[in-house]
Amino acid sequence: MWPSESDLEPLDSIIDRMNPISGFPYPMKSAMNPGFPRNVGDPWIGAYTKNGFWFKLTWGGEEEWKEVANEMWYRNEFLVDSDTFQLYEKAVPLKFLVAKNIRGEVLGLALLSTSDLSNFSIVGPIFVQEDFRHVGIGSILMKEIIKENTEIAFNSISYLLPKIDEKFNLTPKSMRTFGRIRVTNPSGFPNLKEEKTGVILSFAKKISDEQWDKISEFGESCTNEKRNWRPFSDEKNQLVAAFDKDSGDCIGISVLREIENEDGRIPDLLVAPLYAKSPTIAEVLLRKTFKKHYFRTQKTTTISTWTILQSTVDQSISSSSPHLNLL
Structure with missing residues (x-):
């Protein structure tokens, strides 16, 4: 019903x-x-x-x-x-x-x-x-x-710095600058200084544990960051360090990375980072770094990209952290 x-x-x-x-x-x-x-x-x-x-x-x-x-x-x-x-x-x-x-x-x-x-x-x-x-x-x-x-740092392009505090509550600090040089078909390799009196150059394979500690100390003095440098040396990455002959202190670091081109055969050569106490030390580091690639570079159109990191990078960092970093 x-x-x-x-x-x-x-x-x-x-x-x-x-x-x-x-x-x-x-x-x-x-x-x-x-x-x-x-x-x-x-x-x-x-x-x-x-x-x-x-x-x-x-x-x-x-x-x-x-x-x-x-x-x-x-x-x-x-x-x-x-x-x-x-x-x-x-x-x-x-x-x-x-x-x-x-x-x-x-x-x-x-x-x-x-x-x-x-x-x-x-x-x-x-x-x-x-x-x-x-x-x-x-x-x-x-x-x-x-x-x-809560403790964050990142490298920022300078014109974005004014917006950093507003958007992410990070404090802008200008402490270092990136210097970037791109070289196509390089021809100046023979003119680079091959050695400097009182400076010893060593590849990663020949660096002792004590010298690795010296490298870490020098890297920290350049970036304010303690970094593990050992992984920066393998089949496609090569680390060269410069040491003072008398004191044994590290006075330069150069890391060469092979960046594969789109065809997967010819690499771009990227030096990043390159830290040195003087232009002359940087020069002998570059000569040592590029030596195994020089003849291959002369026969091809490989582009070498050098990124020189100086001690002065626009960066943003959380206001509670006193440190700065450079990647």
Whole structure:
């Protein structure tokens, strides 16, 4: 038997409790992945660009790095390639935050390097694909990655320094500058000084444990950061150190890295970093560093990229940390 109208609940009361309820958000169920940073990754709460494009953040690894490594090097001149992630991983513990679209394609990344030797962490590189820039992805990556450590430093382009404090609550400091020289078809190798009186040059394979300690001390004097230098010497990386013959102190460091070209055969030669107490020491370090590649360079169109890091880099650092870093 059908109920009478008097037996039914009033229609207005039914409408009042139907979603959406005025003044309240529409309740939705969505899966939350505890591996995501706070409030990121849930499509109903998650991360959005300035133009309303949704993306997720997740912790990545070497696979995500390789996906954008060539883009970083060839189109944007970042000093990294597909093998750089392994190099960083050997030197320091890493946290790697990646922005992906709904298809899982990498839009951007931020790398956080931590070290038991230092009381602060370094952000860099931070990179966003060219087609997705200026919509806030980089800022969101930065804000999320710096939550992992209260003591943060990163190298900033000088014209961005005024915005650093406002956006990320970091204090701008101008303590060092990058000097960058790019040389195509170099011909000046024979003119470089081959030796300097009172200076001993050694490849990583011939450096003793005591000398490694001296290298660490010299590196810290240049960067204010204690760094493990041993991983910077393998099949594609070569470390040369200069020592004072009398005192045994380290007075120069040069690291040569082979960055593979797009054809995978001819490498670009990248010297980064190059620290030296004088221009003459830097010169003999370069001669020693390039010697095994010289004849190959003469026969090809290999581009040699020298990055000289001087003691004076525009940088941002958390206001509570007294240290500065130079990658």
